[in-house]
Structures are given as C-alpha cells and as structure tokens.
Amino acid sequence: MRSTTVSIQTLRRLPLYLHYLKSVKDELPSISATLLADALGLNDVQVRKDLGSVSGNGRPKKGYVTEELIVDLEEYLGCNSNTPAVLIGAGNLGRALLSYSGFSDYGLRIVAAFDASPAVVGKEAGGLTVRPIDELKKICTDNDVKLGIITVPASGAQDACDKLVACGITAIWNFAPTTLKVPEGVLVENENLASSLAVLSKHLIGDGRIA
Amino acid sequence: MRSTTVSIQTLRRLPLYLHYLKSVKDELPSISATLLADALGLNDVQVRKDLGSVSGNGRPKKGYVTEELIVDLEEYLGCNSNTPAVLIGAGNLGRALLSYSGFSDYGLRIVAAFDASPAVVGKEAGGLTVRPIDELKKICTDNDVKLGIITVPASGAQDACDKLVACGITAIWNFAPTTLKVPEGVLVENENLASSLAVLSKHLIGDGRIA
Numbered sequence: 001m002r003s004t005t006v007s008i009q010t011l012r013r014l015p016l017y018l019h020y021l022k023s024v025k026d027e028l029p030s031i032s033a034t035l036l037a038d039a040l041g042l043n044d045v046q047v048r049k050d051l052g053s054v055s056g057n058g059r060p061k062k063g064y065v066t067e068e069l070i071v072d073l074e075e076y077l078g079c080n081s082n083t084p085a086v087l088i089g090a091g092n093l094g095r096a097l098l099s100y101s102g103f104s105d106y107g108l109r110i111v112a113a114f115d116a117s118p119a120v121v122g123k124e125a126g127g128l129t130v131r132p133i134d135e136l137k138k139i140c141t142d143n144d145v146k147l148g149i150i151t152v153p154a155s156g157a158q159d160a161c162d163k164l165v166a167c168g169i170t171a172i173w174n175f176a177p178t179t180l181k182v183p184e185g186v187l188v189e190n191e192n193l194a195s196s197l198a199v200l201s202k203h204l205i206g207d208g209r210i211a
Numbered sequence: 212m213r214s215t216t217v218s219i220q221t222l223r224r225l226p227l228y229l230h231y232l233k234s235v236k237d238e239l240p241s242i243s244a245t246l247l248a249d250a251l252g253l254n255d256v257q258v259r260k261d262l263g264s265v266s267g268n269g270r271p272k273k274g275y276v277t278e279e280l281i282v283d284l285e286e287y288l289g290c291n292s293n294t295p296a297v298l299i300g301a302g303n304l305g306r307a308l309l310s311y312s313g314f315s316d317y318g319l320r321i322v323a324a325f326d327a328s329p330a331v332v333g334k335e336a337g338g339l340t341v342r343p344i345d346e347l348k349k350i351c352t353d354n355d356v357k358l359g360i361i362t363v364p365a366s367g368a369q370d371a372c373d374k375l376v377a378c379g380i381t382a383i384w385n386f387a388p389t390t391l392k393v394p395e396g397v398l399v400e401n402e403n404l405a406s407s408l409a410v411l412s413k414h415l416i417g418d419g420r421i422a
Contacts, residue, residue, distance in 0.1 A: 008410060011406075011410055012403065012407075012410065013406070014409055015388055015405035015406055016388055016389060016405075016406070019365045019388045019405065020365065020389065023365060040389065040390040041392050077412060077413070078412045078413070078416045081412065083412060083415060092307065092310050092311045092312060093313070095307070096303065096306070097307070099303045099307070100303045100307065101303060102303075105405075106409065146415050147412075154231065154234060170414070171411045171412075171414045177226055178227060178230060178231065178251065179227060179251040179252040179253060180252070187411065187414040191402075192226070193402070194226035194227075194230065194313075195224070195227070196223075196400045196402055197226070197317045197384070198225055198288050199400050200398065201288060201318060201319075201382075202222055202289070203381070203398040204294060204357050204381065204382050205289045
C-alpha cells in the first residue's frame with residue numbers, strides 16, 4: 001500500500017472502484033484502468049491516477065491483478081479496520097442505518113444507538129437496544145469510539161454533536177439537515193438528503209436553471 | 212418568488228435555511244442574513260446572496276420576515292409540489308427511505324416500491340406493498356412519475372436505471388455505489404454513503420493525508 005496524499009475527490013471514488021472490482025473479480029482476473037473507467041463512466045486518466053495513488057501493483061499495458069487491487073483498496077480504505085461507531089437518534093432514519101448491513105463492508109461497526117426520547121430507549125433497533133444518552137460517555141470510552149453518527153432532527157443536532165465531541169469523538173457523520181460547529185481536528189461529513197432532493201426537484205420543476 | 216439561475220451549491224444550502232427558519236419561526240418573527248449565517252456556521256455574504264436569489268422580500272438593516280422567507284423558499288424548492296416518485300430496491304436501505312417521513316416536507320411522495328426478488332414482492336414496506344418490476348411502466352404512466360430512486364445493489368443499478376429511463380423518468384436519486392450512464396436530459400444525483408464513510412474512516416486512520 002502507498003501512503004500518499006490523495007484528494008478528497010479521489011477518496012470518494014475509491015469505494016466505487018472497490019465495489020465494482022468485487023463484483024467482477026471471478027470473471028476478470030486482471031483489469032485495466034481503461035476498462036474500469038469505461039465500466040464506471042469515468043475518465044480513464046483520472047482512474048489511472050486514482051489507482052496509482054493507492055496501489056503500486058499496476059503494470060503498463062497489462063493493468064492490475066484484480067485480487068491485488070481489491071486488497072490494496074481495502075487496506076487503504078480501512079475496510080478491515082472494524083471501526084466502532086455510535087449513533088444518536090433512533091428514529092426512522094437512524095433505525096434504517098442500524099439495519100443496513102452494507103456498512104460492514106467498509107469497516108464500520110455501530111456498537112451502540114442512543115436516543116433522548118424515553119419512548120424509544122430500551123426498544124430494539126437493528127439488533128441493538130437503544131440506550132439513554134447518559135450512557136454515551138461510558139460506551140465511547142469502553143469501546144474506544146471515535147466516530148459518531150447523528151440522525152436526530154436538525155433542532156437537536158448541535159446538542160448531539162457537542163455531546164459526541166465531549167466524549168472524544170473526532171469524526172462525525174451528520175444526517176441532520178443543519179450545519180454543525182465543531183472544534184478544530186473534528187471532521188464533519190454531511191449527508192444532506194434534503195439538499196439532494198432539492199437538486200432533483202429543481203430539475204423536475206425546471207422553472208429555474210441550475211448553473 | 213424570483214426565478215433566477217442559482218448555483219447548485221446555493222440550491223444545496225436552501226433546504227438548510229428552510230429547515231432552520233421553520234424551527235425558529237415562533238421565536239423570531241424576523242431574521243437577518245447575518246443571524247442565519249451565524250446560526251448555521253456559514254459566511255454571511257454567501258447567505259445574503261443565496262437568499263436574494265430566491266426572495267425579493269429582504270429589507271436593508273431589517274432582514275426578512277421569517278414567515279415570508281419560508282414561503283419563498285418552499286415555493287422555490289417545490290416543497291408543495293407533491294412530486295410523485297418510485298423506488299426500486301426494497302432491501303434495508305429502500306425500506307428505510309420508504310419509512311422516512313421527512314421527505315414529504317420537501318414535496319416528495321413515494322407512490323410505489325419495486326423489487327426484482329420474488330421473496331420481497333408482495334411484502335409491506337413503509338406503508339406500501341412491494342410490486343414486481345414488470346408493473347413499473349404502468350405505475351409511472353398512471354401517476355406521471357418523473358423521479359426514480361435506486362436502492363438496489365450496485366450490480367443491478369444500471370439495469371434499474373435503464374428501466375426507469377425507459378418509463379420516462381428524468382431525475383434519478385441513486386443510492387447504489389456505482390456510476391450510472393443515462394441519456395442527455397436525465398439528471399442523476401448520487402448519494403454515496405460508502406464515499407462519505409471513506410472520508411470519515413481515512414480521517415480516523417490518519418495514515419494518509421487528505422488534500
């Protein structure tokens with residue numbers, strides 16, 4: 001594995017490559033950047049550069065051994081890291097994420113779910129029992145959790161975020177439609193479904209052009 | 212409402228403003244771009260410009276009447292448009308989206324869910340009965356559906372996409388971790404959870420810097 005500086009755009013594409021390679025590894029023992037680019041509808045120069053930044057195993061004219069490239073990508077992305085995470089907000093979206101098994105492929109393991117509502121605490125969600133917020137600190141410490149997922153309504157998101165930061169969380173995956181303020185060193189990745197929907201709706205309405 | 216060209220970045224921020232304004236409208240009958248920027252952790256020049264592109268109701272030094280700005284944003288975003296959509300792929304993620312009530316606030320109404328698996332067809336998901344794929348055309352035509360949501364595994368995503376396009380869909384919300392090829396005029400909005408997770412994991416691993 002190479003440990004170079006990659007752009008955030010490259011980083012976002014790597015799971016696409018990995019997913020595709022896993023799906024074709026039985027049929028294609030080796031694969032070129034050009035073929036991969038074509039399959040994914042991406043520019044082949046870009047794909048070559050992306051792959052070169054995470055794997056030194058590509059050979060001119062021959063491309064990559066698929067299995068080796070999968071291993072390099074998995075290692076680079078920490079897919080086997082089994083990263084523990086906690087989730088705050090066990091509503092519909094939270095429960096959805098808890099029951100979504102796809103995350104384990106990328107090394108994510110949600111170890112506990114929390115909710116502020118007494119009506120939800122104690123209920124089962126995705127194989128976990130929803131815990132009260134006051135157990136957050138202990139769970140984070142005991143499991144060395146550094147990643148927090150926020151699926152509360154926007155009005156409660158900053159409070160959830162502050163609690164996570166106070167427990168030593170340094171990476172936050174925010175599904176609440178709001179902007180979070182965090183201290184330096186804490187990374188927030190916003191997953192704003194409402195924003196995506198706005199782009200799609202505007203395209204359908206078609207009364208205002210998107211620049 | 213103004214009907215101007217807005218950037219896609221502005222468009223993505225508009226739901227954030229709307230969500231925040233709705234949460235404070237009882238306490239704040241009027242609001243300035245500066246206050247809104249501060250609350251959301253955004254640049255106030257940017258917020259002023261964003262709001263100016265969708266509402267002509269702002270007044271110098273006084274800001275916006277909160278209720279009026281909410282109406283302008285809702286109108287601009289088509290929140291009352293009640294846009295019908297279909298969803299293909301009633302697995303965990305699909306079912307999660309089906310049961311997520313937050314979309315209706317943004318004018319989205321999922322009218323039908325489809326799945327290729329006989330084991331899933333006929334089952335209930337988020338208040339709908341999962342239908343076989345061969346009913347897609349009829350449902351799309353009957354309900355004048357232009358928006359399709361893809362929540363199938365990556366390997367089946369292009370096929371689902373092609374089927375949607377053949378049924379007259381012009382906007383696709385893709386949750387499958389793959390790139391879709393579509394004809395000109397069809398918009399694809401990718402919601403790649405694996406990419407977000409890659410960014411978060413890399414931050415936590417910290418062995419490769421993100422440029």
